[in-house]
Amino acid sequence: MNRARIEKFYYLMKLGREFELKAKEHYMLGDIAGFLHLDIGQEAVSVGTMQAFDKGDVFTHYREHVLAIARGMEPKKIMAELFGKKTGISKGKGGSMHLFEPRLNFYGGDAIVAGHLPMAVGCAYARKLQNEKAGVFAIFGDGASNAGAFFESINIASAWKLPLMFFAENNYYAIGTHISWVSPFVDLKEKARNYMPTFTCDGMDVCDVYNTVIKAKEIIENGLGPVFIEAKTYRYEGHSMSDAGKYRSEEEMEIFKRKDPIENLKKKAIKLGLVDEEYFNALDAKVEQVINEAVEFAANSPEPEIEEAFEDVFCKECENAIS
Amino acid sequence: MLYREALNKAIDECMENDESVVILGEDVGRYGGSYRVTEGLISKYGEKRVIDTPIAELSIVGNAIGMAIAGLRPIAEIMTVNFSLLAMDQIINHASKLRYMSGGKMTIPLVVRMPGGVSRQLAAQHSESYETLYASIPGLIVLTASNATYAYNALKWAIKSNDPVIFLEHELLYPMEMDFKEVKDFNPFRAEIVKEGKDLTILTYLKMRYDVIEAEKELKKAGIDAEIIDLNSLRPLDIDTIAKSIKKTKKCVIVEEDHKTGGMGAEVVSQIMENCFYDLDAPVLRIAGEDVPIPYNRKLELSTIPTPDKIVSKILDWKAKNGI
Ligand SMILES: Cc1ncc(C[n+]2csc(CCOP(=O)(O)OP(=O)(O)O)c2C)c(N)n1
Numbered sequence A: 001m002n003r004a005r006i007e008k009f010y011y012l013m014k015l016g017r018e019f020e021l022k023a024k025e026h027y028m029l030g031d032i033a034g035f036l037h038l039d040i041g042q043e044a045v046s047v048g049t050m051q052a053f054d055k056g057d058v059f060t061h062y063r064e065h066v067l068a069i070a071r072g073m074e075p076k077k078i079m080a081e082l083f084g085k086k087t088g089i090s091k092g093k094g095g096s097m098h099l100f101e102p103r104l105n106f107y108g109g110d111a112i113v114a115g116h117l118p119m120a121v122g123c124a125y126a127r128k129l130q131n132e133k134a135g136v137f138a139i140f141g142d143g144a145s146n147a148g149a150f151f152e153s154i155n156i157a158s159a160w161k162l163p164l165m166f167f168a169e170n171n172y173y174a175i176g177t178h179i180s181w182v183s184p185f186v187d188l189k190e191k192a193r194n195y196m197p198t199f200t201c202d203g204m205d206v207c208d209v210y211n212t213v214i215k216a217k218e219i220i221e222n223g224l225g226p227v228f229i230e231a232k233t234y235r236y237e238g239h240s241m242s243d244a245g246k247y248r249s250e251e252e253m254e255i256f257k258r259k260d261p262i263e264n265l266k267k268k269a270i271k272l273g274l275v276d277e278e279y280f281n282a283l284d285a286k287v288e289q290v291i292n293e294a295v296e297f298a299a300n301s302p303e304p305e306i307e308e309a310f311e312d313v314f315c316k317e318c319e320n321a322i323s
Numbered sequence B: 001m002l003y004r005e006a007l008n009k010a011i012d013e014c015m016e017n018d019e020s021v022v023i024l025g026e027d028v029g030r031y032g033g034s035y036r037v038t039e040g041l042i043s044k045y046g047e048k049r050v051i052d053t054p055i056a057e058l059s060i061v062g063n064a065i066g067m068a069i070a071g072l073r074p075i076a077e078i079m080t081v082n083f084s085l086l087a088m089d090q091i092i093n094h095a096s097k098l099r100y101m102s103g104g105k106m107t108i109p110l111v112v113r114m115p116g117g118v119s120r121q122l123a124a125q126h127s128e129s130y131e132t133l134y135a136s137i138p139g140l141i142v143l144t145a146s147n148a149t150y151a152y153n154a155l156k157w158a159i160k161s162n163d164p165v166i167f168l169e170h171e172l173l174y175p176m177e178m179d180f181k182e183v184k185d186f187n188p189f190r191a192e193i194v195k196e197g198k199d200l201t202i203l204t205y206l207k208m209r210y211d212v213i214e215a216e217k218e219l220k221k222a223g224i225d226a227e228i229i230d231l232n233s234l235r236p237l238d239i240d241t242i243a244k245s246i247k248k249t250k251k252c253v254i255v256e257e258d259h260k261t262g263g264m265g266a267e268v269v270s271q272i273m274e275n276c277f278y279d280l281d282a283p284v285l286r287i288a289g290e291d292v293p294i295p296y297n298r299k300l301e302l303s304t305i306p307t308p309d310k311i312v313s314k315i316l317d318w319k320a321k322n323g324i
């Protein structure tokens, strides 16, 4: 742990947390609608992975605000997307679940569970063909690890030695279904260990997530085929804003809240004497400013024009040829 | 009674009366169903008959077919129509064909229930109406439940039926309070005349029924006496009821939420051309979803599907254009 790294980790996790708390607030106010899946509690995974896997391609699911922020997407463009505005990262057409930025090699934002995994495999195939060493990162939930697409993907990636990092974000629940009810393993790495090297890390500890991804990344960069990492973590909120999350006990929640990734990083850094409380207060102030600007930007941005509903179905060349 | 309660009542009664009825799907048991349709069933019938599955739609339907082969009467719940695309192989290559390709020896008493349609800003991967994908397949029965009475009676019929039924619901209907009636010897294949009229036939189904009812109030003010027909069954289609109405009104409009190209209206219009061509005073008007994926922004979202206002203005424009 060093000062620069702590700063990065803390700042991004806090930014993610505050971003989502604001998003939740504006959902209640009616500025945001549809499905809003919050990452609160799981920030160490989003930030640790993206800080370590900083090149390559990223495929993710619908719970992706913090991952997108950690990848470098501007919070104000994400907030504007949540508000359904023209200035949003997907022009207000995708919403919370569909954040895309190919310039950052960030390909969604897929809301079909496990639907992004076969695409990640294809992308990894192409990267191998193109001699790109950085490879592909695909993150998915415990629920997704039960889907056929997941098993097909680990098989193909392993058979063809593709540069692909499977990252299982195990928060134990797929909406209201506990992983133990529908899978013979709660430890998801059991599903992959005959196919590729597997790693586990503490999904509530950003440093552990970071270090594990760095270690696993070497295998990919050396062309040795795919890897599988599992992080156990916990979402503090319901599955989405339309779920109260009543199926989980207070005690279970407390176990994880005691391990809160943001609070614990702060405590650890102060205890090690690397930085003091003041240092974090300054970062918090910076976060607050960025979030306020993001909300202001989103609120003041224009709505898309009706015509835009009919654009982007095809590329301009095709549109012209058709019309 | 709430629409979702009518569905629950139908399932509950079938499970009560017949031990071979089981229900399986994501979050149907302990969670109580993502739209609360299956609420309370697990405490009554236990987790062996109310089965929480993993997120594996192909298996949900495939397993249900296997259960049906073994003599159970499974109800497979798919959380949203979009996800049923993952199960299409089992539905189309297997469920719809087993009886036929076995020379009639196989029997698949299966119901696949799923909600679809534009709810509120759920965006492109959660808002589709894919009824024609199923309604174009021989060997499937495709029913749409727009109201509590049909939902209850038709679902009970479907569970007792010995052939695969695709049972389509709509996400916006679940919390709606509706009239409810138990009907003896219910026939799910009959279209419903929601309102009689003499000037114009409006065909519709699922949630669009309510938009059409809204629109009709405005049409009435404009002096148009419209007949509203809810198709109910999309496969087979009750062309007799449609034809009888068109014979009277000479004019027909179809209002549907799915995409216009290849949508349900396309098939309905084809059957009208074959059966009612000489009765018509004007070309049939299709008011349908636009041919674009569904966008997130509310204003854009509404611009891609019919609304009461749009239904009224499109009908008035069409009447003016055709001099009718
Ligand atoms: C194919 C498919 N089936 C069902 C759903 C509905 N659904 C959305 S998220 C979800 C749970 C996913 O759980 P998990 O993979 O553990 O991710 P988490 O939400 O916990 O991050 C379900 C069932 C879907 N989006 N796609």
Ligand SMILES: [Mg+2]
Pocket (backbone or CB within 6 Å): A141, A142, A143, A169, A170, A171, A172, A173, A174, A175
């Ligand atoms: Mg999960």
